Amino acid sequence: MKVLVIGSGGREHALAWKLAQSERVQRVYVAPGNGGTASDPQFVTVPLHSPEALADFAQTEKIVLTVVGPEAPLAAGVVDLFRSRGLRIFGPTKAAAELESSKAYAKDFMQRHGIPTARSATFTDAAAAHAYVDAEVGATGAPIVVKADGLAAGKGVVVAMTPDEAHAAITDMLSANTLGVQHNAGGARVVVEEFMQGEEASFIVLCDGGNVVTLATSQDHKRIFEGDTGPNTGGMGAYSPAPVVTPNVHAKAMQEIIWPTVHGMAREGRPFTGFLYAGLMIDGQGQPRTVEFNCRLGDPEAEVILMRLKSDLFELLMHATDGTLDKVELQWDRRIALGVVMAAAGYPAAPRKGDAITALPAGTPELQVFHAGTTLQDGRLHTSGGRVLCVTALGDSVKLAQQRALEGVRQVQFDGAQWRNDIGHRAIKH
Numbered sequence: 001m002k003v004l005v006i007g008s009g010g011r012e013h014a015l016a017w018k019l020a021q022s023e024r025v026q027r028v029y030v031a032p033g034n035g036g037t038a039s040d041p042q043f044v045t046v047p048l049h050s051p052e053a054l055a056d057f058a059q060t061e062k063i064v065l066t067v068v069g070p071e072a073p074l075a076a077g078v079v080d081l082f083r084s085r086g087l088r089i090f091g092p093t094k095a096a097a098e099l100e101s102s103k104a105y106a107k108d109f110m111q112r113h114g115i116p117t118a119r120s121a122t123f124t125d126a127a128a129a130h131a132y133v134d135a136e137v138g139a140t141g142a143p144i145v146v147k148a149d150g151l152a153a154g155k156g157v158v159v160a161m162t163p164d165e166a167h168a169a170i171t172d173m174l175s176a177n178t179l180g181v182q183h184n185a186g187g188a189r190v191v192v193e194e195f196m197q198g199e200e201a202s203f204i205v206l207c208d209g210g211n212v213v214t215l216a217t218s219q220d221h222k223r224i225f226e227g228d229t230g231p232n233t234g235g236m237g238a239y240s241p242a243p244v245v246t247p248n249v250h251a252k253a254m255q256e257i258i259w260p261t262v263h264g265m266a267r268e269g270r271p272f273t274g275f276l277y278a279g280l281m282i283d284g285q286g287q288p289r290t291v292e293f294n295c296r297l298g299d300p301e302a303e304v305i306l307m308r309l310k311s312d313l314f315e316l317l318m319h320a321t322d323g324t325l326d327k328v329e330l331q332w333d334r335r336i337a338l339g340v341v342m343a344a345a346g347y348p349a350a351p352r353k354g355d356a357i358t359a360l361p362a363g364t365p366e367l368q369v370f371h372a373g374t375t376l377q378d379g380r381l382h383t384s385g386g387r388v389l390c391v392t393a394l395g396d397s398v399k400l401a402q403q404r405a406l407e408g409v410r411q412v413q414f415d416g417a418q419w420r421n422d423i424g425h426r427a428i429k430h
């Protein structure tokens with residue numbers, strides 16, 4: 001059987017790596033892939049980007065199953081296009097992907113279905129948004145969160161510590177748009193929302209429209225610097241499982257967030273098929289609330305989750321696309337998986353490209369180097385994006401997994417490499 005993975009990051013490298021382990025998979029294509037998929041003979045990397053070109057390719061090559069990694073092709077309707085041509089693809093339709101691509105849609109949806117989340121309001125009018133901030137902050141004095149409606153590559157959220165910051169964010173998002181947010185129909189909109197205290201975790205499930213299979217929990221580190229400081233990034237590392245998701249929190253997340261979402265989407269005529277990612281904020285009482293929905297696997301969460309998945313991913317995705325996820329029970333490695341992202345010089349503001357990468361450690365059952373922003377030129381690897389590699393290891397404890405991942409990181413050579421030595425710190429007992 002031939003399978004196709006759409007995307008070019010560490011998540012897609014990990015998906016391809018895991019799919020290649022299936023006995024039923026004969027060839028794994030990755031489009032457009034990266035230097036890691038291009039230099040590994042077990043994959044075929046194809047330079048295709050547009051949904052039409054991908055669907056043509058899947059038809060010609062008789063691809064049995066396609067899986068979509070990132071949000072952009074989903075929001076562009078790649079799943080709708082494949083299905084209209086009778087091609088099997090795992091991911092949400094364009095309409096279902098609005099859970100991620102429109103913060104305003106997601107907030108309204110949560111309100112309609114009683115799903116716990118931060119109190120919020122959505123605005124197209126700047127004066128009304130400014131007035132709302134003044135009223136909210138006047139009442140609580142707390143930080144307030146301003147979110148652009150539309151895909152923003154993880155940059156569309158400002159956690160404002162002062163009213164001035166919130167006002168500046170509103171002005172930028174509704175007019176200048178220096179963050180480069182891809183607006184939804186109707187133009188620029190902002191969501192202003194209550195700041196939630198607590199600890200975050202990534203709660204990801206597979207949906208086939210009606211049934212749900214939960215994946216292992218995980219936690220990522222979004223800030224660039226150690227101690228979770230500095231600007232937000234796409235994620236500087238992750239580990240799985242996340243101990244903050246106790247059995248009690250897990251049950252609440254399913255009952256109060258995941259099931260109402262899956263049932264709500266089906267009732268609204270947008271049945272959700274694909275990976276559904278609920279970003280949770282868990283308060284001191286163990287009550288989870290939804291920070292956001294993503295309609296895909298997280299990155300770098302995928303790398304650590306897939307490292308621990310013992311079940312056959314191809315079989316799983318075939319069930320997911322047949323609507324038979326009720327027949328699936330997943331097997332997990334009981335060890336901890338921990339991934340450390342190596343980022344390029346200048347990341348996240350202005351990542352430098354073109355640095356030569358050498359001395360990559362060989363993959364072992366306990367250590368894998370997943371590529372993201374890398375490219376293969378004349379047989380040599382170079383950096384080509386912000387997050388370059390995710391060095392992922394298994395260990396019997398968070399500390400041991402961290403040590404093993406960092407040993408791998410220290411072998412790799414490229415100029416200006418940045419990484420964090422404290423990934424997993426919230427789960428390490430001192």
Ligand code: AMP
Binds near residue numbers: 118154157195222291
């Ligand atoms: P998002 O893109 O919605 O996940 O937001 C990015 C990050 O901003 C989240 O992972 C949180 O760390 C933070 N954040 C977003 N919304 C809130 C909120 N209402 N309260 C506290 N932190 C938030």
Ligand code: GLY
Binds near residue numbers: 294297
């Ligand atoms: N690591 C967070 C995300 O993929 O959105």
